[in-house]
Amino acid sequence: RKEVEQDPGPFNVPEGATVAFNCTYSNSASQSFFWYRQDCRKEPKLLMSVYSSGNEDGRFTAQLNRASQYISLLIRDSKLSDSATYLCVVNTNSGGYQKVTFGTGTKLQVIP
Amino acid sequence: EPEVTQTPSHQVTQMGQEVILRCVPISNHLYFYWYRQILGQKVEFLVSFYNNEISEKSEIFDDQFSVERPDGSNFTLKIRSTKLEDSAMYFCASSEPGGLATNEKLFFGSGTQLSVL
Numbered sequence: 039r040k041e042v043e044q045d046p047g048p049f050n051v052p053e054g055a056t057v058a059f060n061c062t063y064s065n066s067a068s069q070s071f072f073w074y075r076q077d078c079r080k081e082p083k084l085l086m087s088v089y090s091s092g093n094e095d096g097r098f099t100a101q102l103n104r105a106s107q108y109i110s111l112l113i114r115d116s117k118l119s120d121s122a123t124y125l126c127v128v129n130t131n132s133g134g135y136q137k138v139t140f141g142t143g144t145k146l147q148v149i150p
Numbered sequence: 151e152p153e154v155t156q157t158p159s160h161q162v163t164q165m166g167q168e169v170i171l172r173c174v175p176i177s178n179h180l181y182f183y184w185y186r187q188i189l190g191q192k193v194e195f196l197v198s199f200y201n202n203e204i205s206e207k208s209e210i211f212d213d214q215f216s217v218e219r220p221d222g223s224n225f226t227l228k229i230r231s232t233k234l235e236d237s238a239m240y241f242c243a244s245s246e247p248g249g250l251a252t253n254e255k256l257f258f259g260s261g262t263q264l265s266v267l
Contacts (some may be wrong), residue, residue: 072255081241081258082193125193127256136245137206138183138256140193 039064042128044141052149056118059144061126062108071102073111076143082125085111114146116148152176156242156259162265163232164211171227173242182225183243183256184217186210195243199225232266239263 043062051057063071073087086093088100088109099112113120126141163169175182184196195209199217199261215230225244229236240263243256 078194079239081260082256083258084255087255097171136181136198138195138198140185140195142192 041065041139042141044126044144046142046144048145048147050109050147051116053116053118055148056112057115057116057146058110058112059124059126059146060108060110061141061144061149062106063126063128063139064107064141065128066104066107068107068128068130070129071109072127073098073100073109074127074130074140076123076125078123082140084090085124108127116146118148118150121146121148154242154257154259156240158262158264159260160263161265163264165234165266166231169229169232169264171229171240171242171264173225173227173259173264174223175225175242175244176257177223179244179246179257181245182217182219183245184227185241185243185258186238187241187261188238229264232264234266237264237266240257245265 041064049057071129072083074082075085076082086095086098086100088102090102092101097114101110123143125143128139130137154176157172161169185193186196187193195208197211197217198205214230217225239261241261242259246258247255
């Protein structure tokens with residue numbers, strides 16, 4: 039099983055739609071979780087952290103399910119500018135240091 | 151807003167040549183990283199660096215690779231003898247001085263596109 043697994047997509051959705059991405063991770067000792075956004079040939083940029091209680095930032099909602107070892111990202115009222123690749127990132131304490139593992143990313147294309 | 155800067159933005163080199171990729175992390179950050187992304191593939195961890203030494207490295211980071219923090223601001227990645235398969239976007243990242251904190255966020259530079267011919 040891959041350390042961090044995502045559906046690569048692409049997800050093609052119309053403007054205004056709601057879309058959800060899931061990500062699973064294999065190491066139950068993983069401690070912190072993030073969603074990053076990456077535009078084509080650009081650097082990843084932090085979108086939001088994912089907290090156990092779930093958290094929301096405007097149109098974006100992140101959820102963590104530790105029992106099932108998955109995290110999710112929900113985007114409401116999709117905008118054209120949301121088109122990007124969304125990277126699931128998992129931090130695990132490994133030998134006293136943080137090990138940061140990226141998923142392959144899920145590509146989102148919002149269509150007019 | 152402070153940012154991680156990388157130079158050059160593009161580097162073209164001949165197979166077998168040495169290249170040095172440069173990064174200036176955010177000034178108060180203590181943890182530094184190199185990642186690479188081959189076109190169309192995932193972001194892959196290469197190495198992390200803390201307190202002037204490598205804290206972790208991946209299997210990709212073989213003897214051809216080395217990192218250095220030559221002064222208080224720069225963080226470099228050297229590839230001694232480049233191979234065709236080293237062609238990729240190389241991202242430098244740094245994170246806040248959280249020690250073993252569990253919520254370190256990574257701040258990435260804009261990357262150096264390395265093309266090995």
